[in-house]
Amino acid sequence: xxxxRKALEKARKGKRAGRPVFSLTSLPAVDAGPGTIEYxxxxxxxxxxxxxxxxxxxxxxxxxxxxxxxRILRTQVLRRLSxxxxxxxxxxxxxxxxGKTLTAVNLAICLAMDVNHTVLLVDLDxxxxxVAHMLGIAPKAGIDDYIKETAELPDCLVNPGTERLVIxxxxxxxxxxxxxxxxxxxxxxxxxxxxxxxxxxxxYDMPPLLATDDCLAFLPYVDATMLVVAEGKTxxxxxxxSKAILRDSHFIGAILNDSAEVGYHVEYEARSIxxxxxxxxx
Amino acid sequence: MTMEEDARTPREYLDILRRRRRRLVFxxxxxxxxxxxxxxxxxxxxxxxxxxxxxxxxVPREFVQSTITSFAAQRLQVIQQRxxxxxxxxxxxxxxxxxxxxxRRDPISMIVEDFRxxxxxxxxxxxxxxxxxxxxxxxxxxxxxxxxxRQPRVAQKVASELVxxxxxxxxxxxxxxxxxxxxxxxxxxxxxxxxxGDMEAxxxxxxxxxxxxxxxxxxxxxxxxxxxxxxLSVIAQDSQALQQRRIIVQSELSQLSPYGSRIVDGQTILxxxxxxxxxxxxxxxxxxxxxxxxxDVVKLRRExxxxxxxxxxxxxxxxxxxxLKDVRDRLRVASEKYGxxxxxxxxxxxxxxxxxxxxxxxxxxxxxxxxxxxPDNPAYIMKKAELExxxxxxxxLEPREAELRKALKEYEDQLERTPEAERQFLALKRDYENARxxxxxxxxxxxxxxxxxxxxxxxxxxxxxxxxxxxxxxEPVKPNRLAILFVGLILAGxxxxxxxxxxxxxxxxxxxxxxxxxxxxxxxxxxxPHIADDSDEWRAxxxxxIWIGAICVTLIVAAAxxxxxxxxxDTVYFNMLRRLGIG
Numbered sequence: 001x002x003x004x005r006k007a008l009e010k011a012r013k014g015k016r017a018g019r020p021v022f023s024l025t026s027l028p029a030v031d032a033g034p035g036t037i038e039y040x041x042x043x044x045x046x047x048x049x050x051x052x053x054x055x056x057x058x059x060x061x062x063x064x065x066x067x068x069x070x071r072i073l074r075t076q077v078l079r080r081l082s083x084x085x086x087x088x089x090x091x092x093x094x095x096x097x098x099g100k101t102l103t104a105v106n107l108a109i110c111l112a113m114d115v116n117h118t119v120l121l122v123d124l125d126x127x128x129x130x131v132a133h134m135l136g137i138a139p140k141a142g143i144d145d146y147i148k149e150t151a152e153l154p155d156c157l158v159n160p161g162t163e164r165l166v167i168x169x170x171x172x173x174x175x176x177x178x179x180x181x182x183x184x185x186x187x188x189x190x191x192x193x194x195x196x197x198x199x200x201x202x203x204y205d206m207p208p209l210l211a212t213d214d215c216l217a218f219l220p221y222v223d224a225t226m227l228v229v230a231e232g233k234t235x236x237x238x239x240x241x242s243k244a245i246l247r248d249s250h251f252i253g254a255i256l257n258d259s260a261e262v263g264y265h266v267e268y269e270a271r272s273i274x275x276x277x278x279x280x281x282x
Numbered sequence: 283m284t285m286e287e288d289a290r291t292p293r294e295y296l297d298i299l300r301r302r303r304r305r306l307v308f309x310x311x312x313x314x315x316x317x318x319x320x321x322x323x324x325x326x327x328x329x330x331x332x333x334x335x336x337x338x339x340x341v342p343r344e345f346v347q348s349t350i351t352s353f354a355a356q357r358l359q360v361i362q363q364r365x366x367x368x369x370x371x372x373x374x375x376x377x378x379x380x381x382x383x384x385x386r387r388d389p390i391s392m393i394v395e396d397f398r399x400x401x402x403x404x405x406x407x408x409x410x411x412x413x414x415x416x417x418x419x420x421x422x423x424x425x426x427x428x429x430x431x432r433q434p435r436v437a438q439k440v441a442s443e444l445v446x447x448x449x450x451x452x453x454x455x456x457x458x459x460x461x462x463x464x465x466x467x468x469x470x471x472x473x474x475x476x477x478x479g480d481m482e483a484x485x486x487x488x489x490x491x492x493x494x495x496x497x498x499x500x501x502x503x504x505x506x507x508x509x510x511x512x513x514l515s516v517i518a519q520d521s522q523a524l525q526q527r528r529i530i531v532q533s534e535l536s537q538l539s540p541y542g543s544r545i546v547d548g549q550t551i552l553x554x555x556x557x558x559x560x561x562x563x564x565x566x567x568x569x570x571x572x573x574x575x576x577x578d579v580v581k582l583r584r585e586x587x588x589x590x591x592x593x594x595x596x597x598x599x600x601x602x603x604x605x606l607k608d609v610r611d612r613l614r615v616a617s618e619k620y621g622x623x624x625x626x627x628x629x630x631x632x633x634x635x636x637x638x639x640x641x642x643x644x645x646x647x648x649x650x651x652x653x654x655x656x657p658d659n660p661a662y663i664m665k666k667a668e669l670e671x672x673x674x675x676x677x678x679l680e681p682r683e684a685e686l687r688k689a690l691k692e693y694e695d696q697l698e699r700t701p702e703a704e705r706q707f708l709a710l711k712r713d714y715e716n717a718r719x720x721x722x723x724x725x726x727x728x729x730x731x732x733x734x735x736x737x738x739x740x741x742x743x744x745x746x747x748x749x750x751x752x753x754x755x756x757e758p759v760k761p762n763r764l765a766i767l768f769v770g771l772i773l774a775g776x777x778x779x780x781x782x783x784x785x786x787x788x789x790x791x792x793x794x795x796x797x798x799x800x801x802x803x804x805x806x807x808x809x810x811p812h813i814a815d816d817s818d819e820w821r822a823x824x825x826x827x828i829w830i831g832a833i834c835v836t837l838i839v840a841a842a843x844x845x846x847x848x849x850x851x852d853t854v855y856f857n858m859l860r861r862l863g864i865g
Contacts, residue, residue, distance in 0.1 A: 056813040066813055073808040103810070226807070229798065232301075235790035239801050253807040256798045260297060261809055 042157040042166060043140075051136035059106040059113075067110070073103075073255060074110040077226070078117070080252040081201065086223035088194050088202040090124075092246065094210045094238035098230035099257040101130045104205040111201055112165035118200045120193060122168040124218060125207045126177035129170030135160065142171030146189070147180045153189070168193075177207065178214045190221035209242045219249050227254035231261075294794055301793065302782035310778030317770020322858055324766075326758030330437035331428035332445035333406075333750035339743040354744070355405055355422040361455060362403055365447045368394050374443055378436060400430045401444060424749075434755045441752035452746045460735040467728035474721040481714040488710055492703040500700050507693045510686050517683050524676045531669045538665055540657030558589040559601075566605065569636045570629030606637040763862055 047060065058066040081087065091107070093100035101123075108121040123131035123143065132139050137158055145151035158167045174180055193202050204222060207214040219225065225246050229239060243251075290298075299306060336354045371394050375381065381393050406424040411417070427445045431437040493499065539555040565582045572579050613630040620627055657663060737743040792798050799805050812818075 054815060056815055058813060066811065069808055069810050073810075076807040099810070227802075229792060229802075229806075231793055232789070232791040234792055236792060236801050237790065239792065243802065253804060254798075254802050256792070256795055256806040256809045258812050259794065259809045260301060260812060261794050262293075262811075 042154065042159040044159045044161060045137050047160050048136045055134045055136070056102055057105055057109070057134060059109040067106075070103075070106040070110045073107055074114065077107065077252065078111070078114070081224060084224075084250065086250065087198070087200065088190075088204065088221075088223040089252070090204045090206045090215070090219065090222040090225045090249075091228060092206045092209050092215055092225055092242070093228040093230070094234055094242045095208050096128070096211065098228050098234055100208075100228040101125065101134060101205050103228045103255060103257060104203050105131060105134055108165060108167075108203045111203070112162055115164075118164045118166075118197065120166050120168065120200055120202045122193065122202060122204045123170045124181070124204050124214075126170055126174040126180060126214065127207060127212070129173060131167065131205055132169035132171070135167070135169075137167070137169060139169045139171050142169045143189075144170045144172055144174045144180075147174070147183065147185060149185070153192075178212060178217050181214050182217045186218070187221060190218075194223075209245055210238060216245055219246075223250060224252045225249040226252055228257055229254055230257045231259040233258070290796075294796065297794060298786050299779075299782060302785050305785045306778040306782040308778075309781045310774040313774035313777045314770055317766055317773065321761065321763040321766035321770070322861065324761040324763075325432055326861065327430045327432060327760040328434040328437045328755040328757075329428050329430040329759035330434070330441040330752040330755050331426050331750070332441050332748060332752040333424060333426050334445060334448065335424045335747045335749045336422060337745050337747045339737070339745075353422070357452070357455070358403070358405065358422070358425060361448060361451050364455075365444070365451050366398060366401065370447065371397050374440060378440055378443070380431070380436065380440070402426075402428050402430075404428075428752075430759060438752050438754040445748060445752065449746050449748060456743065456745075457735075457738045460731070460738040464728065464731040464735045467724060467731050471721070471724045471728050474717065474724055478714070478717045478721050481710070481717050485710050485714055488707060492707065500697065500704075503693050503696055507690060507697075510690045510693065514683065514686050514690070517679050517686070521676060521679050521683075524672050524679070528669065528672045528676065531665060531672055535662070535665045535669055538659060538662040540659055540662045540666075554589055554592050558586065561586050561589060562605075566609065566633045566636060567629070570631070570633035573632065574636070602637055602641045606634065606641065609633045609637060 049061065052060045058064045059070045061067065077089065081089065091100050091104040104121060108119045111117050111119040121131065123129045125131075126144060126147075129142070129144070131137075132142070137160070139156070139158055141151035141155045143156055146153055146156050153168075156168055158169060159165070160167060180186060204218070206218065209215045227239075227242055227246065368391070372390060375385075375390075375393065375397060380397065384393055404426045405422045406426065407420045408423045409418055410421045410423075411419075427441060427448060429437050429441040429444060431440065561582060565579065565586055568576070568579050568582060574580075609630055613627065613634060616624065616627045616630055622628075657666070734743070786793075792801055795806050795809050798809075
């Protein structure tokens, strides 16, 4: 797979010459219909493709076959969420380094690419926030500021170039994160985020499940949960414990991240680069 | 989606191996290198083997039975024990100067142990049919003695020495055994012979002391009794015959006159008895006629008396009575015819009277006047002699009969007393018989043993024959370098794979969607592959550098080791080729 990647990368490098800026607006605009969100106050940021590539945010890259994987994930998630009418999803993982933030980011971007949906990505890993860094954003204010009541919500929102995706990053880490997450202000925020735009999908990038009780504290405020498991890194006992914690939530499934297992998408890669593939494995 | 089963798919195995490639490769390489080194470094050992055939005896067993009855395999074990004594082995070690360096350092007992381990004794068996029972069985027909050493020539010499020891020991052992058997049997025979002699003496003594009371003599006695009874009956018969003969002879004799009529000058001269008879007849008639006092009658009476005295024959009363009867008959006739007054009648009456008086007189006086005159009638004499013979025979029979009856009584007495003696005798006899039988048996066995001994001395019995003397080996028997390498390869593979799977099983992580599904209870929403980034490439580059460095270092170190330990490279190279059997 590395060889294929190398070949594709070479081709892409050739294409990229002369395109300094990556923009989600390259996708065709569609008539959004009623209830289109207009972010008057949200700051718009342009994302750097190299940064995105370096940080593995493949869903935002053009002609990236790996993005197909996240599209599959998108479809799975949408199906499960819409079946129950759920709109808020917490992306969890047992420990750190499993790729939870990456998954959340990629998933959010893919969801945003779907013209039928708008997405809000919230970085709730208050101790080690990484969404902003991953996207190459340096926010002026983040959710931590909002919780500390040093900023207003609209100041914290970031638009990376498309109206269908908004990001609520965390600027700096907070020490007493679980208390913060359990505070009434947070609860009000969760409520507002969910209900302001009823069709909007909110993706929460959660802190590690087992390391602290931050995630557990916030779970009542989300509709659904999803688990990210890293191959070889996550142990079975961690998974068991995570399952136990997520038992009371609406668990829509888990993903196996960083797997050496050769998937079907590789065969398909050669034939249809960039094409969507509906349906999951099976 | 269905749950997958527990069995791993081949793809999963490949994933595992790929995932654990380091753990696969390192042990594999390490073990392979070690086995390569081992296969090259082990010094070769050479083995020299002697083959000895256990030959059947030249004289078939039916003719001479050997006194050595153990199986060849058993004897071989015994011989092995005798040959491979520490003493013998030390001698051999000294003789051929084996293990020179070790002898300075190690105690001799350890060296002997190693030496013993280098010697091997293998039996060669074959399926045979046991001639006695007809059943198929396995018998040892040959054996191999081999010695293994670093130097081929030494291997050959020592193997030769060992096999010689075996052969000599076997021959000696057999001879000794045969001689022992003979000696033992000779002793036994002597002892038994003496015993038998003693018993014979006792038996004879007993017989002597209990003569006649012994069972075998019983037969004799019974026969004697029988014979005696036979003799007695013979005697009785003889006696009876003789009695009858006597009567006959007596009657014949009474009819004969003792005095035979002599013929003189043509005239028959009557024998005195005949004359007497005639005179008497005449007297009776004259007495009747003339009466008693007539001179002729008196003269006649005197003549008759003389004759009577001569013949000694008494006036036979019976004759007189007969005559009386005669005369009375004549008287009757005459008296009837003539009447009583007739002179004949009167005469006859007077005869009767004289006869009567003669008869009366006869019983008393006649014996006194007997004068025996010698009978001279040959017939009479012969008859008399015959009668006397018969009488004497009869007489002779009596004492004999008495003797026989006495003997018979004695024999019967003896018979009564035999049972007691018989019992004792039988006991003695039985012991004696037993001793004799045993003696005979021992004697027979002794003879056999002597034959067997001769067989051993002549080496005609079963023997060991060296059919394959030990050669100087050209090829080493050990180590089998290719085998070591092959085994090493397999072990390396096993080690590598084992290590890989061990690591896999010890890893608590989740690998692959199948395992994922098992743990989570549901298939993953998606499987996100590894997304490479710059750090990956950097890591790969680093790994490559490390590999190259490691290989270079290993080569340098190996070369150094080879040079310092084994000698200059080209020498080593040629040595190695030689060892592997090439060039």
